[in-house]
Amino acid sequence: MKPIHYYRCLRGIVWREGLRFVNQRGRFIAALVRPLVWLVIFAAGFRFVLGVSIIPPYQTYIPYEEYIAPGLIGMIQLFQAMQSTLSMVWDREMGSMRTLLVSPLPRWFLLVSKMVATVAVAVLQSYVFLGIAWFWGIQPPPIGYLTVLPALILSGMMLSALGLFISSAIRQLENFAGVMNFVIFPMFFASSALYPLWTVREANEKLYYVCMVNPFTHAVELVRFALYEQFNGEACAVVAAALVVFMALAILGYDPGRGLIVRRGGGPE
Amino acid sequence: MAASASDPQASPLVVAGLSHAFGQRQALRDVSFELRRGDRTMLLGLNGAGKTTLFSLITRLYNHRGGSIRIFGWEIRKKPSEALSRLGVVFQLPTLDPDLSVAQNLFYHAALHGLPRREAAARIRREIERVGLTDRMHEKARTLSGGQRRRVEIARALIHQPKMLLLDEPTVGLDIASRQFLLDHVRMLCREEGLAALWATHLIDEVDSAARVIVLHRGSILAEGPVPDVIRKANAASIREAFDKLTGERGE
Numbered sequence: 315m316k317p318i319h320y321y322r323c324l325r326g327i328v329w330r331e332g333l334r335f336v337n338q339r340g341r342f343i344a345a346l347v348r349p350l351v352w353l354v355i356f357a358a359g360f361r362f363v364l365g366v367s368i369i370p371p372y373q374t375y376i377p378y379e380e381y382i383a384p385g386l387i388g389m390i391q392l393f394q395a396m397q398s399t400l401s402m403v404w405d406r407e408m409g410s411m412r413t414l415l416v417s418p419l420p421r422w423f424l425l426v427s428k429m430v431a432t433v434a435v436a437v438l439q440s441y442v443f444l445g446i447a448w449f450w451g452i453q454p455p456p457i458g459y460l461t462v463l464p465a466l467i468l469s470g471m472m473l474s475a476l477g478l479f480i481s482s483a484i485r486q487l488e489n490f491a492g493v494m495n496f497v498i499f500p501m502f503f504a505s506s507a508l509y510p511l512w513t514v515r516e517a518n519e520k521l522y523y524v525c526m527v528n529p530f531t532h533a534v535e536l537v538r539f540a541l542y543e544q545f546n547g548e549a550c551a552v553v554a555a556a557l558v559v560f561m562a563l564a565i566l567g568y569d570p571g572r573g574l575i576v577r578r579g580g581g582p583e
Numbered sequence: 584m585a586a587s588a589s590d591p592q593a594s595p596l597v598v599a600g601l602s603h604a605f606g607q608r609q610a611l612r613d614v615s616f617e618l619r620r621g622d623r624t625m626l627l628g629l630n631g632a633g634k635t636t637l638f639s640l641i642t643r644l645y646n647h648r649g650g651s652i653r654i655f656g657w658e659i660r661k662k663p664s665e666a667l668s669r670l671g672v673v674f675q676l677p678t679l680d681p682d683l684s685v686a687q688n689l690f691y692h693a694a695l696h697g698l699p700r701r702e703a704a705a706r707i708r709r710e711i712e713r714v715g716l717t718d719r720m721h722e723k724a725r726t727l728s729g730g731q732r733r734r735v736e737i738a739r740a741l742i743h744q745p746k747m748l749l750l751d752e753p754t755v756g757l758d759i760a761s762r763q764f765l766l767d768h769v770r771m772l773c774r775e776e777g778l779a780a781l782w783a784t785h786l787i788d789e790v791d792s793a794a795r796v797i798v799l800h801r802g803s804i805l806a807e808g809p810v811p812d813v814i815r816k817a818n819a820a821s822i823r824e825a826f827d828k829l830t831g832e833r834g835e
Contacts, residue, residue, distance in 0.1 A: 319697025325693020337682040413678050416642050417695035418668035571646045
């Protein structure tokens with residue numbers, strides 16, 4: 315297999331992920347509407363409840379909508395990554411995961427391609443959201459739209475690596491309800507997506523530490539700072555470290571010699 | 584091993600001393616057989632005989648523990664890429680993406696094998712025409728019947744032009760006409776193009792006298808060879824009787 319084969323394979327996997335996203339109309343609309351509902355309804359309701367003081371990267375008082383916008387981008391990425399997880403589990407039950415795994419290209423490369431495909435779709439969704447949010451008054455500096463891109467890619471890779479690892483560990487399709495309850499909701503709510511962490515700290519010290527070790531918090535902060543042309547080194551380091559760990563676990567999970575797939579066997583006979 | 588691996592005369596599939604266990608349960612015991620060019624071999628066994636485990640090992644879903652599997656001379660554990668690129672697979676479960684069109688499903692498969700788009704387009708046209716579904720190319724897979732989806736899956740398995748085809752109970756849930764179509768199609772591929780095919784089934788009446796047969800029972804091979812030989816050795820009048828005698832159970 316030469317580099318050109320790798321390239322064609324990657325392109326094919328990304329192309330399919332895009333087609334699936336567009337062709338599954340319900341999923342497409344839900345993915346676009348979900349963050350807007352939060353922005354337009356939730357944020358409007360809570361803007362007078364939650365006061366946001368001046369904290370970095372903001373240089374002035376900001377409306378609550380503006381505070382949660384990066385959190386909602388994180389939500390887009392989290393959902394996209396977990397839906398990719400869902401489709402991996404669904405695929406495996408349906409057998410189309412098997413078609414991916416009989417590709418002659420190395421398995422780690424297939425998994426990384428799947429991650430890249432997930433991130434590509436998530437990045438597109440994020441920009442569509444930012445475009446609509448602009449009309450809602452969320453107007454970060456123009457350069458911010460450019461500087462946020464690497465942050466979106468890094469945090470998206472980290473979340474989809476987590477999703478892949480989970481997909482290697484859970485067996486049944488109905489367990490996605492569990493993924494919602496035990497992964498998406500806790501990660502989203504125990505983070506800085508909806509409220510600054512100092513408010514969490516005032517309310518509950520322990521919860522504050524939970525938020526601090528939650529890699530999703532750092533993904534949101536990385537995006538938040540990048541959107542305002544600033545680099546958050548700590549968040550970047552945590553997200554990168556989490557990416558390495560989750561990716562290693564995912565590759566191990568699908569390893570034909572050691573992975574969870576081995577212990578489990580090939581499904582029903 | 585490189586010499587035998589590049590040997591153009593290497594057998595499509597050589598399985599030698601293959602054993603595999605899941606925890607305490609021994610799924611395969613010392614399984615050995617060989618497929619030659621043009622061989623159409625029916626892997627006959629009841630549910631739970633080890634057919635799916637054998638296929639999972641040949642397709643390297645997970646590694647085998649003991650023995651070896653060679654595809655055209657390439658050991659699957661050591662040279663998975665060379666081995667898998669020469670293998671076409673039709674899985675037991677439906678594996679087409681229902682939200683994609685027939686053509687999109689096939690292009691995706693071609694990409695997984697690193698084929699350039701133009702070449703893929705030509706091969707897709709040819710394979711889809713041979714299974715008589717050219718007019719359905721741009722319809723979503725979910726609109727096809729079960730039999731049509733199977734035909735697309737056979738076409739897909741051949742796009743990268745493998746000379747070895749694995750089919751895991753491909754006729755489950757199909758009507759008689761679709762079943763016959765698949766049997767005839769694979770027969771034609773073996774006869775005219777020299778493909779080697781390993782067709783797993785638990786349905787004895789799919790085993791015709793022109794094929795070879797492997798009787799797999801509780802993880803072990805009980806008999807192997809051309810169907811008439813297996814019948815004669817078992818002192819039976821038909822493959823059904825031979826199967827019942829060999830396994831001590833009544834087949835379907």
